[in-house]
Amino acid sequence: MGTRCKVFISYSHEDEKLKDSKVKIGVGYPRAFLSRMSAAIKPHDDLLTKDEIFFDDDRLAIEWVWGGAIEKALDECDLLIFLVSPHSIESDFCMTQELPRALQRNIPVITVLLRSSADWHLVKVRDPVSGSSMKLGAFHSGGLPKEGGNAKAVSTWANEEDAWENVCKDILKFIKKHLGPKGEALETPPTVPVAVQEMAVEKAPSIAPPPDQAESPMCRILRGYLELHWEHAHLADVFSNADLIEGIALPPTVDAVMAFSTSNEDCCGNLAEVVGCLGAVNTSLSLGEHAQGSLVRMILVIAESYLRSAAIKAGYQPDRADPIWEQEILLASVIAAERMGFGLSFKGGKREPENVLEIKPPMSELGNPNEEGLGLIRSEVLRALDRRQPAAEAAPSPEYFAKLVQKKRKSLGSDIVVTAVAEGCYVEPKARASLQHFLGQYEIHAFFRAAERQAAPAWAVGVIGDLQHALGAAFPSAKKTGDEQMANQGNSGNSGAAVNIQINAPMSGVLNLGDHAQVAGRDINMGNPADWGKVAQAVQALHDAIAALADGALQKAALLRDMKEVSDSVATGKPDDGDAKLVKRCLEGLKQGAEAVENGEKIIEKITPVWDGLKSAWPAFLALIS
Known part of the structure; x- marks a missing residue:
């Protein structure tokens, strides 16, 4: 091919042999895709022409004949499109030569799902040079075509023409946004900090939304x-x-x-x-x-x-890197969760999700003396995870950072998400996409909020109004709960019940009722310090009893999660009164769970000293059961 290659199409010739396209008789899905893609780009020949697309339709069994042309095209292309099927996943040429080359060059990859293959999105592409890997479902698109926001194989569409229209529309949108005039890749803007420019060094995907028709x-x-x-x-x-x-x-x-x-x-x-x-x-x-x-x-x-x-x-x-117009964390997180496909965790009567962490743009806000490049980003995420202020410390290594993130994800039982305001270096779309790309290798989602409050798109105005009211009912603000407490002062304990909720995994997280004044932060005498020593001993004994259960024992994981909530809440001997309901609920859940396991009576015996100790040491806990 004499013209420089700008788009490389990777596929299995076995799919072409099937010749099962209904929109182009006598050809398979790969050539049908090429035909529809060629038609879609005709009005946009300033971006891409058919001659600039590499499609090896003569590959058959003698791939060595095309070896030189394929290598040249792989070295030149700005975008690789992988046509996914059971055949292409089994193709050594696709999986060990073409896709790994895209990883090495850090060029974008779009996956087009021709035929479903069980858990195709979990198949890893490995770079033999760096040893890094990336799941097919984590490439840019998360799989095309889409229906209802999820990938749906072309072969399953009632109308194949609609499937190709969906695919070509999204690919064309990507090319317009990410490839410059004449199809040249955009240069990194000079205003993007070095930390962002270097993100390509640690190759990483954005985290894709759920594939196929799987539940979110x-x-x-x-x-x-x-x-x-x-x-x-x-x-x-x-x-x-x-x-x-x-x-x-x-x-x-x-x-x-x-x-x-x-x-x-x-x-x-x-x-x-x-x-x-x-x-x-x-x-x-x-x-x-x-x-x-x-x-x-x-x-x-x-x-x-x-x-x-x-x-x-x-x-x-919207593109995944486009800023969310809403600035309030709760609503912005709900919008981003739908767009990007992550779960949300709530706890302690807070409106802001526990697993959504705010980070500041690097360089201008995060310039600790010993931090450079990618370490700057890792250090800032750790600061947010630890809920601490910036500190002058050396940047963590990738391995250390990955392990800490993994541990935090496990303790939360949910996705970890970071959010930043689209200002400073993040005004540039490429900088935003680069941060998402970098954090994706650690399975961290990232979304951006507009620097200034913006009006919602016309289609969303009514939707957002409805959601604001609904979320207000589900997650009342501290001010609202405090006002309700004052209005109900003098009533017995049922004063409207604020909602404390942790939604972080299918098997954990239970809604709790919280005293409004406690949620609002009322100071209460914490009792005798000596009593807290007894509580600590009782809590440890209870934990040991649960840990002694066999690893395969029914409910063990759920019991340990409730146990951790209790331990975390009372560990300091000065628990937040707003956590009293949470601790009570967890202890009740532990008793209920223990009744369902073999030898659970030993656990129940250990719950009683914890319960009695908390009554003695913690007035807020005592008030709940008086």
């Missing part, structure tokens, strides 16, 4: 919670009560609740139903905290469906 992380969290508590919390009684909620298929099941929450038919009405039900449940403690936990999780899932369906209807397709 938010959906999996809801489903796991429902399955865990459906029977013992009698959730079917709540969802079958027409006075509380309507629209869920009867008799109610976990699948019926999931179908209701993910439906695109009437997101607005479904959201209103759940918010109304939550209000009724909040005023009736007899319905149980697990009903509250389910409803708050349903609000987050419906919010995801609401945003996605409205955006699709309006034809809104």
